[in-house]
Amino acid sequence: MSEEEWIVDGIDHLNYRAVEGVYLSELNVGLKKLILHDYPELSDSSFVSNVHLVKYRLIFMKNVIDKANKKNDYVRETVYEVTKNQAYETMDVQEEWDNTITFGQKIADIVARFGGSWTFIISFVFLMAVWMAFNVLKPFGLVFDAYPFILLNLALSTLAAIQAPLIMMSQNRSSDYDRLQAKNDYRVN
Incomplete structure (x- = not known):
């Protein structure tokens, strides 16, 4: 066309x-x-x-x-x-959460925060190196955990056995906090 x-x-x-x-x-x-x-x-x-x-x-x-x-x-x-018949109040989730925390939960959070830091990793590696060097080199003829380092193995196993549940407790609290935050966001929206 x-x-x-x-x-x-x-x-x-x-x-x-x-x-x-x-x-x-x-x-x-x-x-x-x-x-x-x-x-x-x-x-x-x-x-x-x-x-x-x-x-x-x-x-x-x-x-x-x-x-x-x-x-x-x-x-x-x-x-x-x-x-119109429901009074929605804003909630400070962090303040609400901090009011319900127990002493054990505070400890779990501190352990999880420290256990997941470079400070922990570096100090842990340093401590193990000093432990092994002291027991291999035998300064002053002193040895408290001779090679194969059975006491060190026990200490590491105990640390892992205690640290793992504390980290899991902290993670559970973190997911509970997220759930509370999401519930508050839902109510606000």
Whole structure:
């Protein structure tokens, strides 16, 4: 179709150039329904000029906006009805959490925090190196844990046996805190 081709508008029956409108089949369904409501004799092959499309596009947009406003009003009223009899207070989750912590939980948090730090790793490696060096080199002829370092093995096993449950307790508390935070976020939202 060339730009100079003239086509008859299905609404006002005047001639328009092809670039000054579209065929009804090219329009979106909602816009097409609006036009067909007023002009039921039109078909998908009918030409509609931009002059008339502007009017129907404005009506279509007004309908879309009105529908959105009705939905917003409904949501606003629903939220108001749900919340009018319930007093929602903001909660400082950290303060609430700190008020419920026990002495044992504080210890577990401190052990987990220290056990997962570079300070612990470096001091632990240093202590093991000193332990083994002292017992291998035998300064002053003193040996308290000769090679194969059975006492060191016992100490490491005991440390792992005590440290693991404390870290797990701390992780459980951390997940409980996250759950409390999520519950508070849900209530606020």
